[in-house]
Amino acid sequence: MKRITDTELIRSSNRRDIIQTLRRHGELARVEIGQYTQLSPATITSITSELIQQDLIIEQQGELNAETGRGRPKVKLKLNQQAVYYLAIKLSINEVSLILADLSGKIIHKHTKSVLTVSLSQQQLIDVLCQSFSGFLDKYAIERNKLRGLGLAVQGVTEQQGKGILWSPAVKGQQLELVEQLQQQLQLPVFISNDANCIAVALKNLPQYQEVNSLVAIQLGYGVGMGLWLDDKLYQGEAASNTEFGHTKFSLNGPQCRCGGRGCIEAYVGDYAIYRDASAIYNLPQADMLHPSEKQMLDLNHLAEQPHSPMQQIFTQAGTVLGLGLANVMALFNPQKIVISGPGVRAYPYMEAAMRSTLAENLLPYHQQQDVVEVYNWDEDLTGLGIIAIVQQHTD
Structure with a gap:
């Protein structure tokens, strides 16, 4: 060697x-x-x-x-933007999204398909990913020899050495070793990352955050995740490659979380948690309770706009829990910026007042800083952009 x-x-x-x-x-x-x-x-x-x-x-x-x-x-x-390409696969609950970017990092093709991921064994999951990979390249007539690498963005906890998934609500098993098998079958370098870390990388590449050395990226959506930049480096844990803000506790006896525990921040703030609480009050359409649709979540926003709506209280509770969690993050790391993003920011206006008041009440005096917490709207797929950037870092 x-x-x-x-x-x-x-x-x-x-x-x-x-x-x-x-x-x-x-x-x-x-x-x-x-x-x-x-x-x-x-x-x-x-x-x-x-x-x-x-x-x-x-x-x-x-x-x-x-x-x-x-x-x-x-x-x-x-x-020369068409000289090489980078492919990303986003693996989320019962959904696989494929994203193609050119040399500049611009996303040029994207395709999402429904797959019952939670029922698949490790080998079945690998087979589905390989079939999706080949079908996507055929659909858009992409030459394999122009691909530099494949990035896999995953909901859940990924292994620090980049070998696979330790735990994810999107898949059936635990400790799935995916990377080596995918590399062998696809004959391509494969890199894996937690979706919140992908968002953190995408945000750090934006001009307004490039000089921010300590940045916390909070992802709101189906779950609640966090990516952390410390001393201008993306934090990697000893075993798992990502932090688990969403699975820190708000209440020891709270509602059940997807992770199996109770009272996690995610069990109050994640889409599935908000839809669960709303379903106890409203006669809502049947939904995949782990993965309510974008339309179903937007319908909850419309309910919150009605005068004296119980939905307002549900969002207020979510904002309160989020605010206390962010106060703990500030006490631990005192970051320059906390940026909230992800598809769940659609509901942020209904949570913001409770979040900010709870945050202010629970900060230490020297943490009373202005403009630390801000929102980056989900107008583009930061998860896809982030995992593409990670592949580029490894293959340029």
Whole structure:
């Protein structure tokens, strides 16, 4: 086995920096790449020449100086977006979503299919994922040799070494070793991550959060998750790769959570919990209680808008529980930013007042900071963008 030298590691890191800079800023001259990366002109020239030979970036002739019309025009470099692709699979309760992104990280194709994931054995799940993979490539006529890697974003707890799933409400078994088998069958590098960590990575790539060294990403949706950046590094636990904010306790004798315990934050704030409580009051349509639909959750928002609606109390309770949980997070980590996102932010306006008042009541005096907690609307699929970014980090 060939040993990788320090020089090769440094060059690989510099290569990733250049590609990532072009992703973030678009077309740039070599001197501009140097301004962003602080790499030497010789290093930039050497690496960009290699990337041009590999057809990963393209040279474009710039314009002459607009004022004088003199001088040589700057040669601009840009990514050859169709040179390679990255594929992601989102595995959630009874649903598999496939996402394709180009070299720039832009999502270009997406397909979601219903699969009874909670009934599948490990081998059946692998078979379904492989069949979905092949069918997706055929549907969009994607050449396999252009794929750089596959990312698997999973609801639940993933193993720290990236081998598989320790626990997930989306699957039947526990400690599923998926990655190695998928790599063997698909002949492609495979990377796995918890969906909340994916959201944390996607948020950190946004311009407004790139300089935030300690950031907490709270995911609201079918469940409640958390991704954590500390000292500008994504936190990875000793055994599990993600934190479990949703499964910290609000009440020892509270309602049952999907994890089997009682009184978890998720058992009050997750979509399934809110729909469960609403079903006890309203005559609601029958639903998959672990995975109510987007329309069913939006209907609850409409109920909350009615005067003196009991639904308002359900959302107030959820906001209170969320606020106390965030107060604990601030006491533990004192982050610069807590960003709430995920599909569940659709209901955030109905929770916000209770959340903020509970948060303020339970903070230590020196944590009374303005603008720490904010919302990032779910206008794009941050889970998909995050797992694509993780694959890029490993394969650029």
